[in-house]
Amino acid sequence: MAGWATVTERSGENGIVQLRKGITDFLATGARMDRPRWLTLLAEAYGKNNQWRDGLEAIEEALRVIDETNECFFQARLYQLKGELLLKDRSSGAAVRAEECFLHGLEIARRQQARSWELCVATSLARLWRAQFRRREAFDLLSPVYHLFTEGFDTADVRNAKLLLDELS
Numbered sequence: 211m212a213g214w215a216t217v218t219e220r221s222g223e224n225g226i227v228q229l230r231k232g233i234t235d236f237l238a239t240g241a242r243m244d245r246p247r248w249l250t251l252l253a254e255a256y257g258k259n260n261q262w263r264d265g266l267e268a269i270e271e272a273l274r275v276i277d278e279t280n281e282c283f284f285q286a287r288l289y290q291l292k293g294e295l296l297l298k299d300r301s302s303g304a305a306v307r308a309e310e311c312f313l314h315g316l317e318i319a320r321r322q323q324a325r326s327w328e329l330c331v332a333t334s335l336a337r338l339w340r341a342q343f344r345r346r347e348a349f350d351l352l353s354p355v356y357h358l359f360t361e362g363f364d365t366a367d368v369r370n371a372k373l374l375l376d377e378l379s
Contacts, residue, residue, distance in 0.1 A: 222238065226255050233361040246272045246284045253291055261311075264291035269295070289315030290334050290343045297338070309338060326367060329355050340378060349378040 218225075222374045229340050241250035249272035256265030269292045293311035296304050319328035332355045336348035356371045363369070 221257060224254070226252070226259060226261075229255055235265055242279070243281065245275045245279075246281055246288065246376055249275065250284045250288055250291065253288070257291065257295050257298070260298075262295040265295045266292065275300070281320070286315045286319035286324055286331055287321065289318065290327070290331040291303075293334060293338075305338065305342070309335065312338065325355075328362050329359070329371055330367050332356075333367070333374055340374070351374065352378070 231377075232251065236248065237245070247269045253265040253272070254269040256262065258269060260306065269288050272288050276285055276288075279324070289311045292309035296308040296311060312331055315331040315336065316328065319325075319331055319334055332352050336352040339345070339348035339351070352371060352375055356368070356375055359368055363372070
């Protein structure tokens with residue numbers, strides 16, 4: 211966690227090195243639980259450090275672990291993050307692949323009844339649609355998810371969703 215915090219606060223590369231070492235040390239203990247979470251944090255760190263290809267590799271590893279272990283708490287978040295990282299790829303088709311990831315992550319979050327993940331993924335997809343001039347679709351997607359929340363309005367995810375909704379309305 212200290213490596214991830216270092217990435218988010220100041221030094222990306224140093225934090226990534228610290229995070230990777232922490233994951234290696236964690237696995238050396240024989241522990242296997244929570245690998246998708248640690249790989250999600252590593253992918254986020256790579257994304258914050260403009261190393262989106264490495265982030266995508268960490269996500270693919272996490273998805274393989276989920277297939278093996280069925281530890282799927284972070285699965286929707288992984289697809290959201292994969293979509294976000296794909297959007298950093300300026301090649302043709304990246305936006306289409308990102309949208310597919312967001313839609314898949316949304317499906318997973320809904321199936322799991324994971325409202326926080328659903329809000330995060332819906333916000334990412336709504337941002338993409340806004341950029342594609344699909345404002346009405348973006349609003350229609352995000353609004354009902356946002357309105358499921360009755361508390362937590364001071365959290366970053368809920369605030370970000372509200373700001374985007376305000377832009378879309």
